Amino acid sequence: MQYDLIVVGGGPAGMAAARAARDQGERVLLLDDNPGLGGQIWRGREDLRLEGVELGLGHTLTEWRGEAKRLILACGARELLLPFPGWTMPHVVGAGGLQALVKQGLAIQGKRVVVCGSGPLLLAVAANLRKAGAEVPRVAEQAPWEKLLTFGLGLWRWPSKIFEAVGYATSGYRAGLWPVEAWEGGVTLSDGSKINCDYVACGFGLVANGELARLLGCRMNGGLVAVDDWQRTSVEGVYAVGEMTGIGGVEKAEAEGRAAGARQRVTGNWGAFASALAKTFALREELRALATAETIVCRCEDVRWGRIATMGGKRQARLEARCGMGACQARICGPALEWMCGWGPENVRPPLFPLSVREFLRDRDEAGHPPTGHSL
Amino acid sequence: MKIRVNGQEVEVQAGMSVAAVVMNLGLAARRSVTGEPRGPVCGMGVCFECRLWVDGEGPLRSCQMPVREGMEVVTDAV
Amino acid sequence: MVGGGIVGAACARQLEREGFHCVIVERDVMGSGATAAGMGHVVVMDDSEAQFALTRRSRDLWDAMELPDEVEFERCGTLWVAADEEELEAVRGKLAYYRERGVEAELLDARRLYEAERGLRAGMAGGFLVPGDSVIYAPCAAAWLGRGIERKKAEVLTLGDGWVELRGGERLEGDIVLCATGAWAAKLTPGLEVKPRKGHLAITDRYPGAIRHQLIELGYLKSAHGDSTESVAFNVQPRRTGQLLIGSSRQYGVEDGGVERHILERMLRRAVEYLPGLAAMQLIRVWAGFRAATPDKLPIIGLARNCSRTWLATGHEGLGITTCLGTAELLADLVMGRGTALRAADYAPGRFA
Incomplete structure (x- = not known):
């Protein structure tokens, strides 16, 4: 099937892009690994519609073979998870992760949750967890008060964000505080406080899901996809929108998606908002040293920090310790080690996600079902 | 809707993910290479900690998998 | 030692045992080329008498090794x-x-x-x-074989008789230079049948x-x-x-x-x-x-053409993990001027002429 446009990612950015292109009469296919539209922020919302756009939901893009005139990447971001003692225990989950799991049906009513890490997402998560009936005794933000205050005072430049911030205002919020150890039934924070809880919801900010962009050869800028004012990447016909180009939230994502979909210049000073966020929630040095020699860094292969701490780089850690060689393909340990040791990202190769040999061969399964369209 | 988890019948709501069902049962999804119990972390299909077996195939990400009537889920396998 | 794959690492280890002080010149990390890309089997193969002799001797050498756990010898x-x-x-x-x-x-x-x-x-x-027969995890095997041997991260651009020139112009000399750069050996030794x-x-x-x-x-x-x-x-x-x-x-x-x-x-x-x-x-x-x-599916082990100090150990095709130890043994015997257990002529660089 020849499409005018394929959008990868069904969150706010991807939906806005698909809609704008559709309105211009383009034939659009939108793919998302998730079973529903909305990405992470609108996960579980049942009112989301994209009429006139072909949807491939629950479809994981594992390869790209270039069969569209135009490609818009709206792959979003994932949480940065940093290794600290106990972080691999089942009660330690991502902050956004726990919120997503609640939307998937995790029973949270009456559970105690400590939310910790960094970024505005912590507040949103705490508010949503409380709304769902959880008790949140503590929200620990590693950034210091001074920076948060400066950021808050600067919000007049983005009025909608003020309402968001006020809406999330929360009790139990502490700045300059971070987790140092998780243990069965609780967590210890940097001020020495030990808090009993059912879940530790932890995220140290967001990192772009840049794998597909890198596979396609798009120029990267730090961990973000480099784009011009039209959201064009360095690769002809390939655009990037939303969190992939800078962590900045829904409005930025939608503005960029609309622009890319309609082939227009993006409006608004969202780039400045993204940089203000990055500056405010910059991670403190102490977090580099949370892991002990015994702490697992690569969760897929159970590679401990002590095994790789003295190695010369990621390549050696991969080859000799299998760090980052597991099923997640370094999506978790990669960004953590990039921040902890400055190890750059590895080359990306297809398949972007694991898939069965049968799916790779595009064969039907034993019940006669065709493959779920994993590659394009 | 009913599914089976490790041989036990479980009543679930349509729209739930297998990961959420397994967490609600207090089960780990998998054992790590060195035998640690692991459960879902990212909830969005990138961390692969929620891998388990469904209808004899696996290991698959359970957070990206909505429940289906009659599905057979096995946790804690490798 | 030009090339820090498993063949280079095994040869360097053997030559250090003969009293040489070796430096492994590798442009990337140890074992990052064919060593990492390959399957890692220790097998006896019978394409030719010479292949059988080399693989069999090498398998015996692997079996006699006390390998650390991370080599995953099975x-x-x-x-x-x-x-x-x-x-x-x-x-x-x-x-x-x-x-x-x-x-x-x-x-x-x-x-x-x-x-x-x-x-x-x-x-x-x-x-x-x-x-x-066995399988091993070759990158760790290469790292282990090369443990304790001096390394230099650099790319060799020119190979001479007893010297090499690195990218950037630096020149290194050795009583022996050994080229073990696998599939790319012909870049440094034009005309080599690899x-x-x-x-x-x-x-x-x-x-x-x-x-x-x-x-x-x-x-x-x-x-x-x-x-x-x-x-x-x-x-x-x-x-x-x-x-x-x-x-x-x-x-x-x-x-x-x-x-x-x-x-x-x-x-x-x-x-x-x-x-x-x-x-x-x-x-x-x-x-x-x-x-x-190589044309006859056998490695090239011996003195390079017109050289008295530069040696070759390459052309191992899919058997370098198995045969690196036999290669190192043969090479050390040749360098020391001793008799060899294997028929050196079968692997000699000049055999295609």
Whole structure:
């Protein structure tokens, strides 16, 4: 099937892009690994519609073979998870992760949750967890008060964000505080406080899901996809929108998606908002040293920090310790080690996600079902 | 809707993910290479900690998998 | 020592034992080329008398080593699968050949084949089992062999007699220079009969116990030893991690190191033909690399042409992990001017002239 446009990612950015292109009469296919539209922020919302756009939901893009005139990447971001003692225990989950799991049906009513890490997402998560009936005794933000205050005072430049911030205002919020150890039934924070809880919801900010962009050869800028004012990447016909180009939230994502979909210049000073966020929630040095020699860094292969701490780089850690060689393909340990040791990202190769040999061969399964369209 | 988890019948709501069902049962999804119990972390299909077996195939990400009537889920396998 | 793959590491280790002070010049990390890209088997192969002698001697040397855990040495044996009666019949000669030379091997009828590997597709005729073969994790083996040896991260641009010039102009001299740069050896030694032969591999998630032996189709020999520009063969290894490592493909004349879907598809289809259960397994990574192939499928070990101080150890094709130890032993004997247990002429650089 020849499409005018394929959008990868069904969150706010991807939906806005698909809609704008559709309105211009383009034939659009939108793919998302998730079973529903909305990405992470609108996960579980049942009112989301994209009429006139072909949807491939629950479809994981594992390869790209270039069969569209135009490609818009709206792959979003994932949480940065940093290794600290106990972080691999089942009660330690991502902050956004726990919120997503609640939307998937995790029973949270009456559970105690400590939310910790960094970024505005912590507040949103705490508010949503409380709304769902959880008790949140503590929200620990590693950034210091001074920076948060400066950021808050600067919000007049983005009025909608003020309402968001006020809406999330929360009790139990502490700045300059971070987790140092998780243990069965609780967590210890940097001020020495030990808090009993059912879940530790932890995220140290967001990192772009840049794998597909890198596979396609798009120029990267730090961990973000480099784009011009039209959201064009360095690769002809390939655009990037939303969190992939800078962590900045829904409005930025939608503005960029609309622009890319309609082939227009993006409006608004969202780039400045993204940089203000990055500056405010910059991670403190102490977090580099949370892991002990015994702490697992690569969760897929159970590679401990002590095994790789003295190695010369990621390549050696991969080859000799299998760090980052597991099923997640370094999506978790990669960004953590990039921040902890400055190890750059590895080359990306297809398949972007694991898939069965049968799916790779595009064969039907034993019940006669065709493959779920994993590659394009 | 009913599914089976490790041989036990479980009543679930349509729209739930297998990961959420397994967490609600207090089960780990998998054992790590060195035998640690692991459960879902990212909830969005990138961390692969929620891998388990469904209808004899696996290991698959359970957070990206909505429940289906009659599905057979096995946790804690490798 | 130019090249920090497993051959370079093994040779450097051997020469240090002879009293040389070695420095390994490697542009990347140790074992990052064909060593990392390959399967990591320690096998006895019988394409020629010389190949048999080298692989057998090398396997004995591996067996005698006290290897650390991370090398993941597993004596899983090699099970050559006969798809039909014709292949099974042909393998009788192979059995006699191995046994005459003191290498344990046995013929399996169909019943015993399926006892050994229940996952094979029904209808196979039998198998040929070499129980003494092993698999190892080669990058850690290379790192371990090279442990304690001085290293220099640099790229060699020119190879002279007893000297090398590095990118950036620096010149290093040695009583001996050894070039062990695998598939790229001809870049430093123009005219050397070594060509890159590309291969693809794929690895699955963990399925412990799914297979117990390294499995190879007997047709592998045609693929490995033939000269066709493109071939695939069924070859799957059980790794200690429980993962299945799936090969193999062979291509001449391809310079680009990227994964090619058409060949990978052929390779995986071949694997599923033999091992249907693979179809449902999760593939977590695929990659490609280059073997250093020679016209007679034997490595090139000895003094470089017109040289008195520069030596070569390359051309190990798909057997460098196995034969690095035999290579190192032979090379050290040659350097020291001793008699050699193996027939040095079979591997001599000048043999193609």
